[in-house]
Amino acid sequence: MVSVPINEPERERPKRTGVELFEATPDQLPPQNLEAEEVILGGILLDPDAIGRVADVLQPEAFYLGAHREIYRTALMLHSQGKPTDLTAMGAWLADTGQLEKVGGSSRLSELVERTLSTASIDEVAKLVMDKYLRRQLIRSGNQVIRLGFDQSKPMDQVLDEAEQEIFAISQAKPSIGLTPTAEILTRTFEEIETRSLGTAVAGIPVNFYDLDAMTQGLQRADLIIVAGRPAMGKTSIVLNMAKNVAQLHNLPVCVFSLEMSKEQLTYRLLSMEVGIESGRLRTGRLHQDEWPLLGQGISNLGRLPLFIDDKPNSSVLEMRSLCRRLMAEHGRELG
Incomplete structure (x- = not known):
């Protein structure tokens, strides 16, 4: 049973400032699912293998109640030491450390076990608890963004960058993909070695300049190339x-961020490379009759590429990072 505090008698509330007006009202509870939390904890106490199925998906902070967080944190600690996480072991450890009464006593642990019928769907229940946690994080980040908006001591570029980081951090909070068999990794490794031995692949992202790719082994992530x-x-x-x-x-x-040439000039150059026609002739429209179909095909080919150009002449590093971050979020993958 979960105890719910009784509301205090109505009393005059102090006036709120502009920032506080955006906070959740007292009668609004943040997103949470206590029943799902109880199912997970009961499953861990009931099935010794259950903790291994949720440990890489669920973190202690995802639990809404402090008592639930403490029970789960203890289970993770015992699991990491190779100790059982059943009702007896958990109760004994919590009692020895003086935490048992804080989580509701041994009767509370027994109640969690009694309420759990099966651990078959504990993986899906863990995802549900994480969903509620991420929603609470979104609310927290929203309040932080509001505070940033009221903080006029910071430059606007810095405020926007910090605000985007708050939201972007939530979208990047993904569960671990779990363990990968060594045999699977070795198979891919052998294929890479075999391909590279034939001279048809490089370690990074090849740019299709043979000598350059041979020297650099392709573009490597986190490298700055001048x-x-x-x-x-x-x-x-x-x-x-x-x-x-x-x-x-x-x-x-x-x-592509261009601080000098306009996006139209860069596009002319790209089109000239694609169709093999001098950019000066493209600008003036002096094309032969048989070059028009080639131009149409080149425009079609370039139009399908995930290539983006920004020609703002005074772009800052923060603005560039913001645009790249936004593009990653829209495409759901890293940039090339």
Whole structure:
């Protein structure tokens, strides 16, 4: 049985400030499912194997009640030490550490076991508890965003970046995928070694420049690569070629931030590379009759690529990161 505190008599409430007006009202409970929490805890106390099925999906903070959090935290600790998590073991450990009465006593643990009929669906119930937890996190982040809006001591760019990070962190909170058999990993590893021995693959993302890919082993994540040279040496051309090849050959989203050339100028260059027609002729429209179908096919090919251009001349690093983060969220995968 879960005890519910009795509401105190109505008394005059203090006036709220602008920030507090957005907080949840006292009669609103955050999203939670106490029955699901009880099913999980009862299953852990009933079935010694149940904790292993939810440990990588559920974290102690996901439980709404403090007593439930403490019971689950204890179960994780015992499981990590190779000890049983049954009713007797849990009760004894909680009693020895002085936590038993805080979680409701031994009668509360027995009640959890009695209410649990089966642990067959404990995996799905764990996902339900995590869903409620993420919703509470969303509410918390929403209140934090409101506070950021009222904080006028920070620059607006920093406020927007921190606000996006609050929400983005929730969308990235995904359960672990669990254990992978070594045999499966070794099979993929052998295939990669075999392919690379034939010279047809590199460790990173190839950009389709043979010598460059041989030197760099493809684009590696977390690397910063600087392309330097004198004016009119082809820096923009090679970078656009690399971007187009990654998007075209690997179907990975690619962002191009241009602080000098407009997006129209870059598009002319991309189209010129795709169809093999000088960009100056494209701008003036001086095309031969047989080049028009080629132009149409090139436009169609480029239009299907996940290639995105931003030509804002004074973009900051925070703005670039924000746009990249938004694009990742829209596509549901990492950028190329």
